[in-house]
Amino acid sequence: MQNNITDLNNHLFAQLERLGDEELTGEALEKEIGRAKAVVDVAKAINDSGALALCAQELIAEYSGFQSVNLPVLLEPKEK
Numbered sequence: 001m002q003n004n005i006t007d008l009n010n011h012l013f014a015q016l017e018r019l020g021d022e023e024l025t026g027e028a029l030e031k032e033i034g035r036a037k038a039v040v041d042v043a044k045a046i047n048d049s050g051a052l053a054l055c056a057q058e059l060i061a062e063y064s065g066f067q068s069v070n071l072p073v074l075l076e077p078k079e080k
Contacts, residue, residue, distance in 0.1 A: 002073065004073070005050065008043055008046055008047070011039065011043070012039065012040075012043055015035070015036050015039045015040075018032055018035075018036075019032060019033070019036055050072055053072035054072055057072065
């Protein structure tokens with residue numbers, strides 16, 4: 001399975017929708033908030049990893065004379 005930045009955004013928005021459920025209260029709400037914090041932490045790590053990979057590709061392109069930058073797999077669109 002290959003995921004990309006669009007998949008990450010979809011997961012983040014799904015989590016946001018779960019947090020917006022007005023029927024969620026008390027312990028269930030606290031549990032969802034904890035889950036949301038975990039999702040955000042993982043998303044940040046994924047984003048940081050993609051940013052580092054992109055930066056590396058930019059440096060390779062700059063110092064090797066390439067005219068274009070190859071996107072990290074995480075940032076590439078999925079083939080349909």
